[in-house]
Amino acid sequence: QKEVEQNSGPLSVPEGAIASLNCTYSDRGSQSFFWYRQYSGKSPELIMFIYSNGDKEDGRFTAQLNKASQYVSLLIRDSQPSDSATYLCAGLHGGYNKLIFGAGTRLAVHP
Amino acid sequence: DAGITQSPRHKVTETGTPVTLRCHQTENHRYMYWYRQDPGHGLRLIHYSYGVKDTDKGEVSDGYSVSRSKTEDFLLTLESATSSQTSVYFCAISSGTGDSPLHFGNGTRLTVT
Numbered sequence: 001q002k003e004v005e006q007n008s009g010p011l012s013v014p015e016g017a018i019a020s021l022n023c024t025y026s027d028r029g030s031q032s033f034f035w036y037r038q039y040s041g042k043s044p045e046l047i048m049f050i051y052s053n054g055d056k057e058d059g060r061f062t063a064q065l066n067k068a069s070q071y072v073s074l075l076i077r078d079s080q081p082s083d084s085a086t087y088l089c090a091g092l093h094g095g096y097n098k099l100i101f102g103a104g105t106r107l108a109v110h111p
Numbered sequence: 112d113a114g115i116t117q118s119p120r121h122k123v124t125e126t127g128t129p130v131t132l133r134c135h136q137t138e139n140h141r142y143m144y145w146y147r148q149d150p151g152h153g154l155r156l157i158h159y160s161y162g163v164k165d166t167d168k169g170e171v172s173d174g175y176s177v178s179r180s181k182t183e184d185f186l187l188t189l190e191s192a193t194s195s196q197t198s199v200y201f202c203a204i205s206s207g208t209g210d211s212p213l214h215f216g217n218g219t220r221l222t223v224t
Contacts, residue, residue, distance in 0.1 A: 008151070032210040043201060043215040044154070051210060088153060096161045097142055097205045098169070099213055103153035 003027050004091050006102035015111050019076040023089030023102055026070070030091035033072045034099060035063060038086045047074070047087075079109045114138045115216035117202050123222045130189040132219050134202030136182075141207040143185040144169075145177065147198040148218075154201065160185055161207070192223045 005024045013019045023033070032051035036044035050056045050063040050072070062075040072091075076083055086106045090099040114137035124130050134143060145157040146169075156169030158177040166177050174196060176188045189196055199220050203213040 006153075034212055043217050046212045046214065049210070049212055090154075092210055096159060096167075097207060097211060097213065098144070098156060098159060099154075100156070100170075101146075101154040103151060 003030075003093065003100050004089055004102040006087075006089050006105045008103055009106040010108045011105055012108045012110060013079050015079060015081060015109055017079050017109075019079045019083065019107055019109070021074040021076070021087050021089075021105050021107065023072045023074075024070055025072065025091050027091065027093060027100075028067075028070065030093060030100075032092045033063070033065060034090045034092075035061075035072075035074045036088040036090065036101075037083075038088060038104065040085075044088055076107075079107075081109050081111055083107060084109050115202060115204055115214065117200075117216040117219050119219060120217065121220045123224060124192050125224055126193060127191050130192050130221065130223075132187045132200055132202075132221070134185045134187070134216060136185075136204050138204060138206070138214075139182060140204040141182075142205040143179065144203040144205070144213065145175075145185070145187045146201045146203060146215075147171065147196075148201060149198050157187065157200075189221075192221075194223050197221060197223045 034049040035047045038044045086104040089102040093100040144159040146154040160179040202216040
């Protein structure tokens with residue numbers, strides 16, 4: 001079992017809707033989680049990180065962490081076609097800031 | 112990008128040949144990483160470095176070696192390339208302070224024929 005699991009998608013949402021991306025993890029020792037966005041043929045870019053239970057908001061993005069249930073989610077409000085990309089969830093694993101990544105969820109926002 | 116340069120950007124090589132990929136950073140970050148990305152697997156850690164000459168294995172290190180003789184450079188070597196090592200390779204860096212995030216280079220697309 002992969003330590004960080006994501007539904008590969010594609011998740012298809014209409015423009016203006018809320019996109020909800022989910023991630024579960026198996027390592028209870030993981031304390032911090034990161035969401036990256038990756039456009040096709042490009043490198044991953046950091047969207048936001050979260051390390052406390054609850055919600056963290058940054059513009060149209062909200063990250064949610066529930067350590068008891070071992071899941072992390074990313075909500076994208078007012079989705080735009082430019083949000084169409086693969087979203088990677090990652091958890092800190094062990095020392096030296098090593099990240100373990102999920103396989104990513106592909107999001108398609110259609111006009 | 113956060114001052115990270117990977118070279119080459121693309122490479123085609125034959126099975127059995129050695130290959131070295133280079134990652135150069137200008138951020139003076141302490142930690143550096145090599146990941147590979149394959150369809151259905153996401154990003155998997157190959158090797159990482161936590162200082163000059165300090166390196167360790169990641170989850171998919173077989174067939175790879177690394178070296179870090181200077182803070183700014185982290186080299187990944189495929190001793191004898193195999194077709195299973197055809198992939199996109201990403202270098203990443205982290206300042207190492209607290210739970211600081213990783214920032215990625217533009218990647219190297221390697222094809223082993």
